[in-house]
Amino acid sequence: MATLLETPPSTDATKPPVNARLGWRRFVNGRYITLTVASILVAYLALVPVCTMVYASLQSNFLGIGGSHWTLGNYSHTFSEPGFWPLVANSFGYAISTAVVCIVVGFGLAWFVTRTNAPFKGFARAAALVPMIIPGVLNTIAWSLLLSPEQGPVNQALRKIGLPAFDVYSLHGMIFVQAMHVVPIAFLMGTAAFSAMDSSLEEAAMASGASPVRTFFTITIRMVRPAILSAALLMFIQSISTFDVPQLIGVPGHTYVFVSKIYAALQAFPADYGTVGVIGVFVLVIAVVGLVLSRRASRGAAVQTITGKGFKATVQDIGKWRWVGFALFVLFFIIAVVMPIAMLLWSSLLPGYEPPSLHAMHDLSFKNYSNVFHRPVLMKALRNSIIISLSAAIIVTALSAVVAYITVKTKIVGRGVLDTLATIPIAVPSIVMGVGILYFYLSAPLPVHLYGTFAIMIIAFVTITMPYGMRYVVPGMAAIKDELEEAATSSGASWLQGFRRVFVPLLMPSLLASFLYSMIVSFREISAAIFLYTSGTEVVSVQIYDLFRNGTYPVVAALGIVMVIFLVILVAVMQGLSRIFGIKQRH
Amino acid sequence: MIKLTGLIKRYPGRTVTANAVDGLDLEIPEGQLVSLLGPSGCGKTTTLRMIAGLERNNGGIIEIDGTVVSDPARRIFYGADRRPIGIVFQSYAIWPHMTVEQNVMFPLTVGRRKIGREAARRRAREALDMVGLADFATRPAPDLSGGQQQRVALARALVREPKVLLLDEPLSNLDKGLRDRMRDQIREVQLQLGITTVFVTHDQDEALAISDQVILMNRGHIVEHGKPQEIYTFPRSEFTARFLGVSNSLDGVATDVTEGHAVVRIGDAELKCAQAEGVRAGDEVSVFLRPESFRLSRREGMWPGTVEFSIYGGDCWDYHVRVGETLHRVRVYQEKVGLKKGDAVFLTPDQDAAIVVLRNSDAVPVVKTAAS
Numbered sequence: 001m002a003t004l005l006e007t008p009p010s011t012d013a014t015k016p017p018v019n020a021r022l023g024w025r026r027f028v029n030g031r032y033i034t035l036t037v038a039s040i041l042v043a044y045l046a047l048v049p050v051c052t053m054v055y056a057s058l059q060s061n062f063l064g065i066g067g068s069h070w071t072l073g074n075y076s077h078t079f080s081e082p083g084f085w086p087l088v089a090n091s092f093g094y095a096i097s098t099a100v101v102c103i104v105v106g107f108g109l110a111w112f113v114t115r116t117n118a119p120f121k122g123f124a125r126a127a128a129l130v131p132m133i134i135p136g137v138l139n140t141i142a143w144s145l146l147l148s149p150e151q152g153p154v155n156q157a158l159r160k161i162g163l164p165a166f167d168v169y170s171l172h173g174m175i176f177v178q179a180m181h182v183v184p185i186a187f188l189m190g191t192a193a194f195s196a197m198d199s200s201l202e203e204a205a206m207a208s209g210a211s212p213v214r215t216f217f218t219i220t221i222r223m224v225r226p227a228i229l230s231a232a233l234l235m236f237i238q239s240i241s242t243f244d245v246p247q248l249i250g251v252p253g254h255t256y257v258f259v260s261k262i263y264a265a266l267q268a269f270p271a272d273y274g275t276v277g278v279i280g281v282f283v284l285v286i287a288v289v290g291l292v293l294s295r296r297a298s299r300g301a302a303v304q305t306i307t308g309k310g311f312k313a314t315v316q317d318i319g320k321w322r323w324v325g326f327a328l329f330v331l332f333f334i335i336a337v338v339m340p341i342a343m344l345l346w347s348s349l350l351p352g353y354e355p356p357s358l359h360a361m362h363d364l365s366f367k368n369y370s371n372v373f374h375r376p377v378l379m380k381a382l383r384n385s386i387i388i389s390l391s392a393a394i395i396v397t398a399l400s401a402v403v404a405y406i407t408v409k410t411k412i413v414g415r416g417v418l419d420t421l422a423t424i425p426i427a428v429p430s431i432v433m434g435v436g437i438l439y440f441y442l443s444a445p446l447p448v449h450l451y452g453t454f455a456i457m458i459i460a461f462v463t464i465t466m467p468y469g470m471r472y473v474v475p476g477m478a479a480i481k482d483e484l485e486e487a488a489t490s491s492g493a494s495w496l497q498g499f500r501r502v503f504v505p506l507l508m509p510s511l512l513a514s515f516l517y518s519m520i521v522s523f524r525e526i527s528a529a530i531f532l533y534t535s536g537t538e539v540v541s542v543q544i545y546d547l548f549r550n551g552t553y554p555v556v557a558a559l560g561i562v563m564v565i566f567l568v569i570l571v572a573v574m575q576g577l578s579r580i581f582g583i584k585q586r587h
Numbered sequence: 588m589i590k591l592t593g594l595i596k597r598y599p600g601r602t603v604t605a606n607a608v609d610g611l612d613l614e615i616p617e618g619q620l621v622s623l624l625g626p627s628g629c630g631k632t633t634t635l636r637m638i639a640g641l642e643r644n645n646g647g648i649i650e651i652d653g654t655v656v657s658d659p660a661r662r663i664f665y666g667a668d669r670r671p672i673g674i675v676f677q678s679y680a681i682w683p684h685m686t687v688e689q690n691v692m693f694p695l696t697v698g699r700r701k702i703g704r705e706a707a708r709r710r711a712r713e714a715l716d717m718v719g720l721a722d723f724a725t726r727p728a729p730d731l732s733g734g735q736q737q738r739v740a741l742a743r744a745l746v747r748e749p750k751v752l753l754l755d756e757p758l759s760n761l762d763k764g765l766r767d768r769m770r771d772q773i774r775e776v777q778l779q780l781g782i783t784t785v786f787v788t789h790d791q792d793e794a795l796a797i798s799d800q801v802i803l804m805n806r807g808h809i810v811e812h813g814k815p816q817e818i819y820t821f822p823r824s825e826f827t828a829r830f831l832g833v834s835n836s837l838d839g840v841a842t843d844v845t846e847g848h849a850v851v852r853i854g855d856a857e858l859k860c861a862q863a864e865g866v867r868a869g870d871e872v873s874v875f876l877r878p879e880s881f882r883l884s885r886r887e888g889m890w891p892g893t894v895e896f897s898i899y900g901g902d903c904w905d906y907h908v909r910v911g912e913t914l915h916r917v918r919v920y921q922e923k924v925g926l927k928k929g930d931a932v933f934l935t936p937d938q939d940a941a942i943v944v945l946r947n948s949d950a951v952p953v954v955k956t957a958a959s
Contacts (some may be wrong), residue, residue, distance in 0.1 A: 004764070051954050107630030111938075207675070224630070321681035331897075481678055483676040483678050483679075483680035484680050484682060486639075486667065486680065487674065487676065487680040487740075487743070488642050488682075488693070488697070489641065489643065489667040489668050490639055490667040490668070490672055490673070490741065490744075491673075491693055491697060491747070492668050492669075492697075492699070492747065493668055493693070493694075493697035493698060494668055494698065495699045497698075498697075501693070501697070502682060505684040506682075506683070506684055
């Protein structure tokens with residue numbers, strides 16, 4: 001050989017150079033430092049709110065003046081309260097029904113899009129995903145206007161054709177509004193499951209003489225069952241933990257669920273921290289049990305769908321039914337997107353709330369919008385929201401990339417624990433997260449006071465969105481073959497070089513998706529933010545809630561439309577970016 | 588030069604006795620191409636990955652070019668990025684987000700000895716030229732076919748002029764015809780550069796065709812080590828014989844042994860076998876015969892038998908012939924009309940091609956000292 005790139009480190013084999021030793025110094029390199037810092041951060045983020053919540057529930061006088069001691073009193077007190085078990089029943093009824101509705105609608109639409117020859121699929125896909133952009137609090141507000149028992153235009157229309165009005169301020173009202181908001185997530189998970197399916201398994205069933213309907217129920221549904229279960233669980237947790245629907249629709253109708261109960265207990269004077277802790281822990285336990293069950297159910301089955309090479313989910317010809325599928329999409333789009341947006345748009349153009357009519361057309365103006373832009377408080381909230389959600393999204397994306405690397409690509413002891421830690425927040429309802437974080441930073445003797453800063457909000461959003469970031473990055477990481485990194489290492493690249501020049505570019509689509517999702521979720525998040533904001537750190541979602549509670553509907557609507565436009569632009573930019581960074585991959 | 592001494596690899600969680608690589612000693616002389624051959628799970632890939640530094644050995648010493656790169660007992664370990672190696676993987680491992688040229692330039696732009704972009708580009712072009720892909724430099728890497736990608740991988744492995752080239756089943760993902768061409772090209776480049784090369788494969792034909800020496804491994808041990816023709820014609824153990832496709836074995840007793848020739852009694856018949864190293868009179872032995880080491884006749888021969896099964900293979904016929912209790916696999920070349928099931932035939936073994944090994948010779952791994 002001519003020249004050698006890497007000089008032999010030492011020809012004297014008995015005396016190895018220092019940096020080849022296996023001692024503690026080998027830990028001082030980019031790889032170990034990065035991995036350690038990320039692991040500690042994840043553990044801290046995941047455990048602090050949960051532990052604080054449990055601690056608070058076991059204290060006689062948490063955050064109170066005077067002494068406090070360990071006790072189970074909060075539990076016995078809360079569980080024996082007459083209102084508690086109806087509260088549990090309401091909460092479960094609400095969350096389970098929402099999950100069922102979402103699965104039926106979301107997976108049904110997903111099936112039409114991925115597995116049938118229903119027309120205009122591009123539109124169908126967009127129609128099912130657009131509702132994601134409407135923040136939950138806006139969706140709730142729009143529907144409470146549309147379906148308000150007396151004034152709501154939908155109810156007026158129903159009455160006109162002789163049908164009973166639909167009272168939104170009820171349990172089924174809550175279920176409906178919440179379902180319209182979370183169906184897109186079920187749709188996304190359904191699309192993924194249906195298109196990852198090997199349809200030769202169905203073809204084998206048909207070739208064995210099973211009818212299409214029988215095949216659908218015995219094979220198709222069985223194969224997507226893991227996805228159905230995990231989607232159902234996610235819908236359940238989202239519903240049981242979000243703030244807007246229970247507060248804005250449940251409370252006026254006196255239908256209390258966990259979230260609204262917690263909020264009420266915190267707003268009371270003196271705040272009942274013990275009860276809040278107990279309910280928080282209760283919700284947490286339910287969520288964790290659900291997560292464990294759905295994981296157990298989906299084990300094994302998930303593997304089958306991705307083995308075998310070159311499979312493709314084929315499309316079925318469903319004849320005339322394809323137009324039925326299309327009609328369902330149009331109907332869904334009108335209900336979930338057109339109506340709420342139109343309602344917001346209409347209200348945003350009027351000086352005060354009026355039902356749509358020709359007469360009201362004369363009062364239309366953009367005054368509310370100029371109002372939004374001239375209120376310093378609102379502009380500040382908008383700025384705060386952007387800063388906070390941008391920071392959270394960047395941190396989540398970087399963190400998920402490193403944690404996904406650890407769990408997928410290394411054999412480090414404890415990587416399973418880290419994976420669990422990064423997933424824990426999915427089982428922690430965001431309200432528990434908000435309260436847990438609030439409690440911790442109020443009570444912990446820290447050198448820096450984070451309460452009332454952006455940092456505490458960023459911490460909350462990072463924790464909440466971390467599992468979702470992981471969801472995007474882990475499969476991307478797993479799809480990168482080990483040899484691609486090994487080839488870099490044996491080419492002489494250090495770990496950081498390999499990570500930056502091989503993993504980051506190959507992961508770019510997943511990283512962008514993770515960033516986009518985290519940013520959108522953080523931007524519209526209210527369930528944790530409502531407990532963490534202080535004057536000076538208000539975010540848009542909280543401002544919308546406040547304005548709405550004060551009855552300032554027109555400005556709320558205008559602010560809402562501005563928010564939606566901002567999110568649409570964000571999504572469009574990210575779509576463009578991912579097209580640029582999208583990598584042509586053949587294997 | 589690569590020297591492995593007492594190399595051990597354990598995977599945690601498995602039974603303690605089954606080391607993936609169990610005390611391997613091996614010296615690969617400068618400039619040679621040595622194949623590690625064996626069934627899956629025999630430890631060949633693990634050995635290669637330990638030489639590369641992609642796996643840590645639990646015991647033993649690895650020396651590359653006179654430098655100890657790993658010795659856990661003395662707490663020495665150099666990672667793959669600090670060893671003078673180039674590696675080609677079975678799956679090509681071509682980075683899909685780069686062009687062909689960027690792939691090949693990469694090793695020159697990282698690490699401690701990186702060089703300027705222009706110089707790197709020039710050397711990448713030279714390397715691509717060597718594997719016949721100079722015209723593809725600016726193409727996106729995934730646009731290339733499998734064989735072309737594997738050549739890019741070879742260029743990338745060689746571009747920084749390593750001391751050692753490591754090839755991990757580089758041909759397994761390629762189509763049959765392409766495989767032979769790629770194999771020849773690897774050998775050509777290897778001879779031209781005179782680079783010490785380790786070639787891992789489970790395919791005996793590949794190993795025999797390409798290597799200076801073949802090392803046959805099983806269960807973390809070296810079973811046999813020698814030149815391809817030695818190993819092929821003189822397998823020293825049942826494992827080797829079976830792995831190299833000798834499918835007929837007959838149990839017998841050696842009766843008379845002189846100068847490597849042995850007379851073996853098999854039932855009533857006696858066979859004079861030419862190859863019987865290490866066998867003494869009275870030993871229980873197995874006689875191995877390749878399918879093509881028989882003469883088949885309708886009229887006369889040593890053993891009368893019946894055809895039970897026949898397959899036409901283009902240039903040959905394969906038969907299963909039953910002689911008493913034993914089923915022999917027989918291959919006959921250049922025969923126009925095949926025999927049919929039920930035909931009566933006579934089988935005569937080619938005594939010069941019969942291989943005699945001690946029965947149960949696999950109990951003790953037979954290791955021949957490295958011949959340089």
